[in-house]
Amino acid sequence: MRLSLAALALLPSLALAQSDPGWVARPTARLQALDKVTARITVVEARVGTPTQFGSLSITVRACNARPADEVPDAAAWLEITDSRAAQGSPPAFQGWMFANAPAVNTLEHPVYDIRILECR
Template sequence: MLLKKNIKVGKNKFIFYIINFLISFSFCYADDLETKYTNIKILDKISSKNVLIKLTNQRDHIYKDLSIKSMKCQNSKFDDNPETTAYIQVKDLTDKNNDNVFVFNGWMFSSSPSIAPFDHPVYDIWLVSCY
């Protein structure tokens, strides 16, 4: 007589473990804390002066010849040294095609600003914090 193994119990256990793994895996990732304000520093290379500017997300801010808009700013949650990232758009108002072209359009990182550098002959911008 052939013995049949009860594999239904094994399938149910396997599905149960997979579901538990997926649920616990989704909780272990660090959530990003989205904020309303972005602090950036602007260096005027001609006068060698630093200015700290508080930007409200989703609003344009005019600083001399630049139009700066912070689309999103977030802090990572579960780090000893939390990373601050912001999506920033910058237009040069002296440029004739300023409606079409961004001088900078991308993510900035506070811990390593050289990953996505802001390249402008007069100004230098870097991310300080989000709150």
């Protein structure tokens, strides 16, 4: 049985590849990053477990999963995003799953930046 997107959003650190055999773990996430002030869009390659910088954001991909080649393309990534401009001890700007085919399910709410998962490679 496949898990719904709502159910997956409740699984904080469990990789989809472990909970659903229809997902395959991948080592790299391709993210689309938008600077809302300059309207600059950048595609960022982020390796799982390695922090990546975009502006004042530090993005750490904890898991990146894709559908097998014989299924409809989709990607899901567990991201932890912090902002260096936030007050000391502030919670992360974002922590949770992002879905390529359903970007509105769980989004980064930030006044300057927007981050979206494109695919897992």
